[in-house]
Amino acid sequence: MSTAPMTQTELLTDLEQVVEENLNRHLSVAKEWFPHEYVPWSEGRNFDGVLGGEAWTVEDSQISDVARSSLIVNLLTEDNLPSYHHEIASLFGRDAAWGSWVHRWTAEEGRHGIAIRDYLLTTRAVDPNQLEQLRMDHMASGYQSAHSQDLVRSLAYVSFQELATRVSHRNTGKLTNDAVADQLLTRVAADENLHMIFYRNLLGAALELSPNQTMIAINDVVSTFQMPGADISGFQRKAVEMAIAGVYDLRQHRDEVVMPVLRYWKVFEVEGLDSEGEKARGDLANFLDELEKQALRFEDKRDALQARMAARAG
Ligand SMILES: [Fe+2]
Numbered sequence: 632m633s634t635a636p637m638t639q640t641e642l643l644t645d646l647e648q649v650v651e652e653n654l655n656r657h658l659s660v661a662k663e664w665f666p667h668e669y670v671p672w673s674e675g676r677n678f679d680g681v682l683g684g685e686a687w688t689v690e691d692s693q694i695s696d697v698a699r700s701s702l703i704v705n706l707l708t709e710d711n712l713p714s715y716h717h718e719i720a721s722l723f724g725r726d727a728a729w730g731s732w733v734h735r736w737t738a739e740e741g742r743h744g745i746a747i748r749d750y751l752l753t754t755r756a757v758d759p760n761q762l763e764q765l766r767m768d769h770m771a772s773g774y775q776s777a778h779s780q781d782l783v784r785s786l787a788y789v790s791f792q793e794l795a796t797r798v799s800h801r802n803t804g805k806l807t808n809d810a811v812a813d814q815l816l817t818r819v820a821a822d823e824n825l826h827m828i829f830y831r832n833l834l835g836a837a838l839e840l841s842p843n844q845t846m847i848a849i850n851d852v853v854s855t856f857q858m859p860g861a862d863i864s865g866f867q868r869k870a871v872e873m874a875i876a877g878v879y880d881l882r883q884h885r886d887e888v889v890m891p892v893l894r895y896w897k898v899f900e901v902e903g904l905d906s907e908g909e910k911a912r913g914d915l916a917n918f919l920d921e922l923e924k925q926a927l928r929f930e931d932k933r934d935a936l937q938a939r940m941a942a943r944a945g
């Protein structure tokens with residue numbers, strides 16, 4: 632026998648208290664910070680065009696091509712905030728604690744795009760024309776989550792996605808070999824971690840409230856996970872380069888994103904699931920085994936590639 636899933640309205644109502652508690656928790660631990668303090672403005676100069684400055688050239692910046700690609704992917708991902716806002720505002724609503732979270736979260740995410748863009752343009756780390764063309768292209772196609780219109784799936788997705796973003800920002804910072812960029816991206820990554828905690832706690836409450844429905848959602852989300860920037864033009868090639876460089880790869884995805892969140896929810900200890908819930912959990916376990924194999928294969932390929940590159944360089 633299976634249990635009927637809760638409706639969106641029931642979930643919104645029953646989780647309201649948890650949202651309020653976690654919003655208050657978030658506000659009490661989130662530290663105020665100012666994006667302008669992280670940008671080395673004195674390094675900036677005018678560009679060509681309207682102000683007749685100097686055109687960007689690749690020699691303007693010391694960072695590697697792959698660090699540049701990562702910074703662009705991370706910024707474009709942040710840039711699509713209006714679409715993400717639309718997604719969560721439609722789903723969570725704009726009332727009471729849900730609405731306060733939607734607006735607060737949007738404001739915090741907006742800061743990320745501002746800070747990273749200011750840094751990139753001031754330090755001439757990226758081609759500003761290309762960046763703007765990519766931004767137009769990416770935002771004009773909008774973003775729609777594979778899980779929009781489903782509250783539990785969306786909460787599961789953003790729990791992983793915020794943590795994935797944290798890992799990606801953090802490792803991009805290290806990859807730049809630039810203390811100023813690293814400091815900024817570490818600061819942004821700290822925000823993403825707090826976002827992850829908010830969503831993770833909320834989904835944890837959903838798992839108690841409606842375990843079968845939530846288990847099915849978790850399995851769906853984990854087994855189809857894609858980064859929100861996956862539709863950036865040229866993303867697949869950039870993603871491979873970023874994986875090889877250690878910004879975000881399958882090993883990190885499994886060990887640093889998927890597993891810690893699943894462990895926090897104690898998904899393999901939940902009791903009293905119906906047959907559909909048990910099936911979802913079984914599928915999830917199989918998927919995690921497969922992900923482990925894929926991560927091992929990735930590590931082998933990466934190590935072989937790095938050995939070949941080292942041999943060529945030596
Ligand atoms: Fe962000």
Ligand SMILES: [Fe+2]
Nearest residue numbers: 793822823826
């Ligand atoms: Fe975030």
